Amino acid sequence: MNNIAVDVKNLSKSYGRLKAVDDVSFQVEKGRSFGLLGLNGAGKTTTFKMMVSLIRPDKGTAVVAGYDVCQEPMKVRSSIGYVAENPAFYTRMTTYETLCYICKLLDVSLSEQERRIDYSLELVGLIDKKNAYVGGFSRGMRHRLGLAQALLSEPAVLFLDEPTLGLDPLGARNMRELIIRLRQEQELTVLMSSHVLPEVESICDEVGIFDHGQLIARDTIVNLRSTASDSMNIEIVLAEPNEQVVGVLQSIPGVNRVKTIGTRLEINTIKSDDLRPIMLQEALDNGARVLSFGLQESSLEDILLRLVNMDTKHKLD
Numbered sequence: 001m002n003n004i005a006v007d008v009k010n011l012s013k014s015y016g017r018l019k020a021v022d023d024v025s026f027q028v029e030k031g032r033s034f035g036l037l038g039l040n041g042a043g044k045t046t047t048f049k050m051m052v053s054l055i056r057p058d059k060g061t062a063v064v065a066g067y068d069v070c071q072e073p074m075k076v077r078s079s080i081g082y083v084a085e086n087p088a089f090y091t092r093m094t095t096y097e098t099l100c101y102i103c104k105l106l107d108v109s110l111s112e113q114e115r116r117i118d119y120s121l122e123l124v125g126l127i128d129k130k131n132a133y134v135g136g137f138s139r140g141m142r143h144r145l146g147l148a149q150a151l152l153s154e155p156a157v158l159f160l161d162e163p164t165l166g167l168d169p170l171g172a173r174n175m176r177e178l179i180i181r182l183r184q185e186q187e188l189t190v191l192m193s194s195h196v197l198p199e200v201e202s203i204c205d206e207v208g209i210f211d212h213g214q215l216i217a218r219d220t221i222v223n224l225r226s227t228a229s230d231s232m233n234i235e236i237v238l239a240e241p242n243e244q245v246v247g248v249l250q251s252i253p254g255v256n257r258v259k260t261i262g263t264r265l266e267i268n269t270i271k272s273d274d275l276r277p278i279m280l281q282e283a284l285d286n287g288a289r290v291l292s293f294g295l296q297e298s299s300l301e302d303i304l305l306r307l308v309n310m311d312t313k314h315k316l317d
């Protein structure tokens with residue numbers, strides 16, 4: 001049996017002359033989680049909308065949970081869950097009425113409906129708001145209701161477009177833990193976009209970086225880290241300032257620069273040679289009292305900005 005949950009091929013969508021999504025292809029295996037990253041307007045939401053059959057691609061195809069989004073959109077919709085960027089609901093309906101309405105759209109049988117509604121509300125922690133009007137919900141509660149409605153289809157693939165947008169730190173953490181739990185317990189395939197990069201790092205196995213409608217990189221975060229950077233950053237914290245050590249470190253072949261911030265040294269070196277043993281030895285030999293010493297991994301934010309800049313530069317050249 002096919003192990004691919006989402007198969008996107010040459011997907012394209014233009015608005016007038018603007019190519020919102022430009023020839024994007026990628027696959028996501030069942031049970032994996034894939035993060036869509038990119039600056040505002042990069043094309044993530046438009047890609048989501050095509051994958052969940054809300055808008056038709058101009059060109060290309062997407063096969064989701066085994067169904068083609070253009071040929072079998074209803075089958076796609078009943079196999080997936082989608083939480084939009086800003087989930088909107090009828091404010092004069094209660095939580096229960098809202099979810100009953102979604103069940104009707106999904107053609108869930110009446111006998112099954114109650115079980116699914118209670119299960120989804122329990123999962124997202126809204127069971128005690130079952131009879132509350134949605135109009136009185138805070139943003140965090142609307143997001144949780146968004147996730148509850150997405151789970152009603154018992155989805156094979158979950159699409160989350162900025163699931164923690166506008167949530168407070170506790171709400172964001174709860175949402176993140178819920179997504180991780182859903183992945184583990186139900187072996188869901190998850191595609192999500194987020195500008196909160198540590199969140200993407202904690203949830204996603206792989207990421208795709210979008211820029212001006214194109215998918216410019218796709219890999220695990222570990223691999224992207226190593227390809228996006230041609231140097232290493234090492235941090236040494238000394239007990240007291242030591243100019244002599246700074247000079248010695250600066251003169252080691254392969255060290256690009258040493259930046260001093262109080263007693264903290266940030267050392268940028270070439271990547272091909274691991275200079276850490278030499279640097280530590282030299283620091284100690286020159287009388288430094290070292291409080292800490294370690295590799296500074298580039299953040300996902302650094303990687304994203306670097307790849308987008310490289311892509312923009314490449315297009316201008």
Ligand SMILES: Nc1ncnc2c1ncn2[C@@H]1O[C@H](COP(=O)(O)OP(=O)(O)OP(=O)(O)O)[C@@H](O)[C@H]1O
Pocket residue numbers: 015018019020038039040041042043044045046047
């Ligand atoms: N309905 C529309 N009509 C016209 N232009 C649109 C429409 N939807 C999106 N666009 C444009 O397509 C481009 C991609 O938008 P999209 O919403 O997919 O970006 P995004 O990556 O989700 O951005 P963000 O991080 O801000 O959510 C943008 O330039 C946007 O202005």
Ligand SMILES: [Mg+2]
Pocket residue numbers: 044045046085161
């Ligand atoms: Mg968006």
